[in-house]
Amino acid sequence: xxxxxxxKSVEAYVGERFPVEKMNYASMVQKKEVPxxxxxxxxxxxxxxxxxxxxQILTGLMLLFYYQPTVSDAHASVEYITEHVPxxxxxxxIHSWASSMMIASVMIxxxxxxxxxxxxxxxxxxxxxxxxxxxxxxxxxxTGYLLPWHQIAVNATKIGLQTIEELGQYLPGELATWPRAxxxxxxxxxxxxxxxxxxxxxxxxxxxPLAIAATLxxxxxxxxxxGMCQGVDEPPKRKEKFFxxxxxxxxxxxxxxxxxxxxxxxxxxxxxxFAYPLFSPFDPKGSTPEGIKPExxxxxxxxxxxxxxxWVIMLGQAALGAVLVATPWIFQNTNRPAMRLLAxxxxxxxxxxxxxxxxxxxxxxx
Ligand code: HEM
Numbered sequence: 001x002x003x004x005x006x007x008k009s010v011e012a013y014v015g016e017r018f019p020v021e022k023m024n025y026a027s028m029v030q031k032k033e034v035p036x037x038x039x040x041x042x043x044x045x046x047x048x049x050x051x052x053x054x055x056q057i058l059t060g061l062m063l064l065f066y067y068q069p070t071v072s073d074a075h076a077s078v079e080y081i082t083e084h085v086p087x088x089x090x091x092x093x094i095h096s097w098a099s100s101m102m103i104a105s106v107m108i109x110x111x112x113x114x115x116x117x118x119x120x121x122x123x124x125x126x127x128x129x130x131x132x133x134x135x136x137x138x139x140x141x142x143t144g145y146l147l148p149w150h151q152i153a154v155n156a157t158k159i160g161l162q163t164i165e166e167l168g169q170y171l172p173g174e175l176a177t178w179p180r181a182x183x184x185x186x187x188x189x190x191x192x193x194x195x196x197x198x199x200x201x202x203x204x205x206x207x208x209p210l211a212i213a214a215t216l217x218x219x220x221x222x223x224x225x226x227g228m229c230q231g232v233d234e235p236p237k238r239k240e241k242f243f244x245x246x247x248x249x250x251x252x253x254x255x256x257x258x259x260x261x262x263x264x265x266x267x268x269x270x271x272x273x274f275a276y277p278l279f280s281p282f283d284p285k286g287s288t289p290e291g292i293k294p295e296x297x298x299x300x301x302x303x304x305x306x307x308x309x310x311w312v313i314m315l316g317q318a319a320l321g322a323v324l325v326a327t328p329w330i331f332q333n334t335n336r337p338a339m340r341l342l343a344x345x346x347x348x349x350x351x352x353x354x355x356x357x358x359x360x361x362x363x364x365x366x
Pocket of ligand 1: 042043044045046047048049050053106109110113118119123126127128129130131133134137216219223227228229230
C-alpha cells in the first residue's frame, strides 16, 4: 500500500468512528432517538454515573475548603469537618456514598453496554474511552481512601502499594524492576508518609479530575455523534426522542438518586460499616490493627488474592485488562444473547464476591 493510500484508509477509519460532519445541534440533539425495548433501562446508567461524578466534583470542592493534606493535620481536619463545620458531616457522607454509587454504576454501565454490544463498530472509541474511565474511577477510589489518614486508610494503602511491588517477581529481565520503581514513584519515600499523602492528594484533586474530564469529553461527544446503539438483535419497533422525552426521564432518575444520596448522607454514616479503632489517627509506631481491608469495590480481586497464588490473580488481571481493551474486536461476531449471558455471569461473580467474599474466604481458610 502506498503512503497516500495508507493516509486515506486511516482518514476513512477515523472519520467513521469520529464523524465530525455530524457535530451539530441537529444531529447530536434534535434528531437523536433512543430505542425502546426490554433492555432500555440500561441507557440510563451512563447518565447516572455522570450525575454522581458531578456530585463528587461539587462535594469534593466543598471539602477542599477545610481539608489539610498533611500527615499532622489531615485526620484532625476531617474530624473538624465532621464535628464542627455546619453541614460538614452531610457533605462528607454524601461524598463517600456517592463515590461508592459512582463506582457501582460505572461497573453496571460496563456490563449493560457489553450486553447490548454497544461497543460494536463504529463505537470502538466510546468503548475504549469507557475502559479508561473505569480505570480512572477506581484510581479516584484508591487515592481518596488515604486522605483521612486513619488506621485503615494508611494500612490498606500500604498493602495496595506492596501488591504493586510484588508483581516484579513474576516479570522477566529488566521488566522485573518496573513495579518497584512504580511503587516508589507513587509512594515518594521509604514508607507511606507525607510525600505519599501529597502525591495522592495531587492525583485525587487535580490530575485525575483533569484526566477524567478529557476522557469523559471524548466519551460523551462520541455517544452523541453515533446516537444510541440498537441494543437488541431485532431492530426495535419503537423509538423515543432523546430531547426532551428521554432527557426528562434521565433527570427523574437523577432526582431519585439525589434523594437516596441525601437520605443516606443524613441518616447512615458511611463509616458505620467499620469498627471505630480503624478510624483512629494512624500511628506510625503502632502495630497493624485487625480488620484492614480495601473498599468493597476491590473485594472481587482482594478475596481471590487471599485464597489463590499471587501470580494466578495477576495473570487473570492482565488477561481481563487485555480482553476489555480488545472487546470490540474479540466479540465483533458474537450474538447479543451470548453477550448477555457473559454479562450476567460477570455480574453474578461480582455480586457474590462483594457480598460473600469474606464468608468464602473463611470457608476455605477457616
Ligand atoms: C465515569 C464513568 C462513565 C461515565 C460518566 C459515562 C457516561 C456515559 C453516558 C452519559 C452515556 C450515554 C447514556 C448511556 O448509554 O448510558 C454513555 C454511553 C456509553 N458508555 Fe459510558 N460512561 C462511563 C464509563 C464507561 C465504561 C466503564 C464503559 C465500558 C467500558 C462505557 C461504555 C459506554 C458505551 C459503549 C456507550 C454507548 C452506549 C450506546 O451507544 O448505547 N462507559 N456513557
